[in-house]
Amino acid sequence: MTRFEFVACSELIQILGLRADDERELAEILEKVSLDCVHYHTHGHFLRHGFVGAPYPNDFATWAAIQVRDRVLGERLGVVSPLDFSSLEELREEILTIIDDHLGHLNIVPRVIFGDPFDFMQSRIVEAPTGGIADSLETFRAGLARIQPSALYFHTIEASRRLGRPDTDFAVWLRESLGLDRLAAAVNRVDPYAGSLERLRTELLRLCDAELGLPLETGLPPAAGPESPGTA
Amino acid sequence: MKPASLEAYRDVAPPGTVEFLYRLSEKVQGRSFLHVNSTHQGGGVAEILMRLVPLLNDIGVKTSWEVLEGTLEFFRVTKAFHNALQGEEQVITEDMYETFLEVNRQNAERLPLQADLTMIHDPQPAALVLARKVPGAWVWRCHIDASRPQRRVWTFLRRFVERYDAAIFSLPKFAQRLSIPQFLIYPSIDPLSDKNRELSDREVAGILTRLGVPQDKPILLQVSRFDRFKDPVGVINAYRMVKRRTECRLVLAGGGAADDPEGKVVLAEVREAAGRDPDIHVLELPPDAHLEINALQRAATVVLQKSTREGFGLTVAEAMWKGKPVIGGTAGGISVQIVYDLTGYTVNSVEGAAYRIRYLLNNPEAAIRIGRIAREHVRRNFLITRHLADYLTLLHVMMGVRPPDPQPPRGQPPASDA
Numbered sequence: 001m002t003r004f005e006f007v008a009c010s011e012l013i014q015i016l017g018l019r020a021d022d023e024r025e026l027a028e029i030l031e032k033v034s035l036d037c038v039h040y041h042t043h044g045h046f047l048r049h050g051f052v053g054a055p056y057p058n059d060f061a062t063w064a065a066i067q068v069r070d071r072v073l074g075e076r077l078g079v080v081s082p083l084d085f086s087s088l089e090e091l092r093e094e095i096l097t098i099i100d101d102h103l104g105h106l107n108i109v110p111r112v113i114f115g116d117p118f119d120f121m122q123s124r125i126v127e128a129p130t131g132g133i134a135d136s137l138e139t140f141r142a143g144l145a146r147i148q149p150s151a152l153y154f155h156t157i158e159a160s161r162r163l164g165r166p167d168t169d170f171a172v173w174l175r176e177s178l179g180l181d182r183l184a185a186a187v188n189r190v191d192p193y194a195g196s197l198e199r200l201r202t203e204l205l206r207l208c209d210a211e212l213g214l215p216l217e218t219g220l221p222p223a224a225g226p227e228s229p230g231t232a
Numbered sequence: 233m234k235p236a237s238l239e240a241y242r243d244v245a246p247p248g249t250v251e252f253l254y255r256l257s258e259k260v261q262g263r264s265f266l267h268v269n270s271t272h273q274g275g276g277v278a279e280i281l282m283r284l285v286p287l288l289n290d291i292g293v294k295t296s297w298e299v300l301e302g303t304l305e306f307f308r309v310t311k312a313f314h315n316a317l318q319g320e321e322q323v324i325t326e327d328m329y330e331t332f333l334e335v336n337r338q339n340a341e342r343l344p345l346q347a348d349l350t351m352i353h354d355p356q357p358a359a360l361v362l363a364r365k366v367p368g369a370w371v372w373r374c375h376i377d378a379s380r381p382q383r384r385v386w387t388f389l390r391r392f393v394e395r396y397d398a399a400i401f402s403l404p405k406f407a408q409r410l411s412i413p414q415f416l417i418y419p420s421i422d423p424l425s426d427k428n429r430e431l432s433d434r435e436v437a438g439i440l441t442r443l444g445v446p447q448d449k450p451i452l453l454q455v456s457r458f459d460r461f462k463d464p465v466g467v468i469n470a471y472r473m474v475k476r477r478t479e480c481r482l483v484l485a486g487g488g489a490a491d492d493p494e495g496k497v498v499l500a501e502v503r504e505a506a507g508r509d510p511d512i513h514v515l516e517l518p519p520d521a522h523l524e525i526n527a528l529q530r531a532a533t534v535v536l537q538k539s540t541r542e543g544f545g546l547t548v549a550e551a552m553w554k555g556k557p558v559i560g561g562t563a564g565g566i567s568v569q570i571v572y573d574l575t576g577y578t579v580n581s582v583e584g585a586a587y588r589i590r591y592l593l594n595n596p597e598a599a600i601r602i603g604r605i606a607r608e609h610v611r612r613n614f615l616i617t618r619h620l621a622d623y624l625t626l627l628h629v630m631m632g633v634r635p636p637d638p639q640p641p642r643g644q645p646p647a648s649d650a
Contacts, residue, residue: 008252010625013416015407051612052571052605066572114562114580119404121416126628128255130248148248149612 004173006132006143008151009158011047011123013040018120022111023064023073026118027099030060035088036122042082042091043161044123047153049196057193058082059118060095067115073102081193083166127154137178141208144170149197156192156200168192170204183211237290238620244423245617253620254291260627261292264368266347270300270310270356276419276546277353277375280619283422287620293627298343300357306335310356313389316382317355324385336360349630351400358392369630372396375419377543377564379406397630402544403565415626418568420619421549421610426522428553431530439527445513450480450593453532453551455525457486458498461541463561466582468505468512470538473586475511478593485515485528529554533599534592538585539563549614552576552606557599559588569614575606 016037020026030038041059056062056078065074076098085091103109130147134140155169163172168188175184190203209215242250265288269277281297288295302310309328316322340363350370352360361370372393378386386408393399398413407414421428431439440447452471456462464484471482484502499516506512517524529535535551535558542564549569551558558576560566570576577588592599612618 008248010252010256010621012622012625012629015401015404015414015416017407017409017414019404052574052609054571116405116567119407121404124625124629126256126625128252128258131251131255132248146247148246148252150252151248 001135001177002173004134004140004143004169004177006130006134006147006151007127007154008130008148009047009125009127009154010150011044011125013121013123016120016122020118020120022109023068023070023099023103024109026060026063027096027103029120030092030099031096033120034122035092037120038088038092039161040122041120042088042095043157046157046192046197047150051149051196051198063118064110067112067118068110069115070110073099073110076102081191083191083193125154125158134173137174137180137183137208137212140170140174140178141205141212144201144204144208149201152197152201152204180211183207238287240424241615241617244611245615246612249617249621253617253624256621256624256628257291257293260624260631263293263349263627263631264347265293265295265623265627266345266350267295267297267353268300268343268345268350268357268360269297269353270302270307272299279425280419280422280616281353283425283616284619284623287616288623291620291624293624296344296347300335300339300360301342302335302339302356303331306331307356313355313385314376316385317378317389318376319380319382322382322385324382324388329388333359336362349627352396355389358389361392361395364395369397370395371398371400371415371626371630373400373417374406375402375543377403377406378408381408400626403568405564417619417622417626418565418614419544419546420614420616421546421553422616423553427526428550429526431523431526436527436530439524440531443513443515443524443528445481445483445515445528445531447531449511450478450533451483451528451531452480452534452536452589453483453485453528454536454538455485455528455547455550456537456539458495458502460498461539462486463538463540464498464502465505466540467536467538467585468502469582470536470585470589471512473583474589474593478590480533480589480593481511481513483513483515483528483532485513485517485525487517487519487521525550526554529556532556534559534589536585536589537561537566538579538582539566542566545569546614548576549610552603553610553614555603555607557592557602557606559585559592569609571609574602575609576602 018029020029045058054062056065056074061074061077064070064077080094082091130151132143132147134143159169160166171184171188174180174187186207187204192200238250238253267281271278285295285297309331312322312324336359340360345363346366348368350368351373352358353373354375358372364370394411396412398415399410400415400417401407402419404416454467474480502514506514529551535556537545537548537560539545539561540563544565548558548560548566552575558570560570560578562578562580567578570578572578579585579588
């Protein structure tokens with residue numbers, strides 16, 4: 001059996017110098033930027049919202065709703081789930097189609113007046129082990145409760161991209177090393193895009209507890225305080 | 233201030249952070265990292281280097297810090313540059329440009345500019361890059377809001393900046409059109425510094441008594457220079473709207489008026505606006521009044537930073553770290569720190585500030601909830617440990633120490649390095 005090593009990550013954010021002041025510019029620039037940039041503003045959004053979830057689950061929706069104050073576009077973009085698209089190119093197409101359709105129903109192009117423009121960015125991820133190792137469901141559950149939010153990001157959202165399929169590192173290990181197919185499937189069904197990384201942690205812990213026959217936990221794990229090593 | 237060791241942050245950083253930082257540093261152990269700025273003390277850059285340099289050494293990165301030596305004339309010139317880069321119209325003569333270059337040339341001969349990564353902070357030493365000869369990466373770290381610079385000064389500075397391998401800004405809006413990569417690194421606060429460390433209620437009470445601020449009613453606080461962009465008069469007007477129905481005190485604490493002619497004018501305006509209201513306290517504090525600011529922030533019920541123009545505005549993170557609800561102007565980095573209704577409120581008017589002050593004073597459970605989330609938000613995003621992770625990540629990237637590119641999903645190109 002292979003042991004599971006929890007890995008966390010840190011990102012260096014690059015400002016691309018591309019800026020949109022209105023929704024048409026947003027679409028025009030989005031059409032041209034790299035897929036890394038699309039990833040940063042959609043999947044990567046969660047790495048920066050590990051504790052406090054943003055009002056909408058991607059940067060485009062949040063900008064439209066909060067900075068442009070166009071709630072309708074914010075809502076329409078906010079419901080887009082990256083899980084529904086097999087590639088970043090398809091995800092980009094969907095976002096562009098929504099913006100185009102929205103603008104097609106308006107006589108003016110909504111723009112920022114009091115808010116900030118949209119700055120396009122991308123990032124470089126550097127990974128490092130947390131020191132946490134699991135060799136059973138019990139130790140996996142203990143590690144899961146302690147790891148940094150960036151490790152949750154790395155093993156779920158980032159993993160799907162790395163593996164090239166809608167699978168998480170957690171599910172792969174649970175299935176292939178522990179033979180827990182049912183739990184692995186349940187882990188893969190948890191939508192990582194439906195809230196903050198802490199909400200994701202809570203959901204995953206609930207699934208582990210159910211499998212272990214433990215009483216279900218409620219609420220968030222301790223957010224801070226004396227640090228315990230991630231080793232299980 | 234004693235040099236810190238990373239272990240000291242185990243109890244304040246998010247769980248797992250210290251262990252992760254050790255692991256993140258493994259691949260850059262023994263690398264040399266040189267910082268050059270223009271002052272040993274005073275100002276945010278020296279404050280952060282004083283803490284970050286020992287921490288980087290503590291985890292095995294050979295980090296040194298050199299300070300530019302300049303004449304009074306040089307610093308007069310760079311002050312004018314600084315103002316021009318922040319958008320103030322300045323007269324810059326050819327002689328001033330020559331003074332800037334000459335001092336940089338002299339320092340280039342004097343300083344040991346040899347490291348795997350050299351980070352030059354702010355405009356004063358920017359021209360040192362002309363002296364780069366040995367292998368190693370150079371990055372220019374801009375701490376100021378240079379988003380609307382005086383064109384001629386920026387054109388002059390830009391020719392040096394373009395010779396770096398990368399530039400780093402504190403907010404995307406501060407970035408410039410440049411041919412080199414531009415990175416984003418937020419500033420941070422140190423939870424163990426005098427300005428942010430835990431204080432007992434007794435210490436807080438003692439300091440407030442010394443400052444002449446009674447703790448008999450809720451305290452509204454704004455800590456900032458006496459500067460019109462911080463809108464201190466707007467804060468007094470908001471306080472007056474609240475005061476009609478809700479008992480409170482207002483403390484406006486700041487410095488910078490003693491050696492700043494404009495600061496004196498603004499301070500006089502503030503005193504005039506305050507009138508003889510015994511519940512308004514205008515405090516002029518020296519630059520090293522860190523414990524006093526700490527105590528005031530801990531004693532406050534609501535903290536304001538009602539800026540109309542702002543750099544990053546780290547006083548917001550300082551207050552949030554102390555579990556206080558903050559009402560900030562929608563400016564600069566304030567909106568990065570305040571997540572509306574979760575970690576505080578951003579407002580766009582005096583009326584907006586008054587409305588939110590009144591709400592928080594009359595809904596103490598909401599103030600407690602917001603303060604609790606605000607503290608956690610700062611713990612995870614604006615502490616020096618996150619800054620340390622950013623610098624280690626920068627070292628990884630600039631040194632080319634990185635894991636293989638992720639396997640691209642089917643039908644997609646590999647991640648670009650651009």
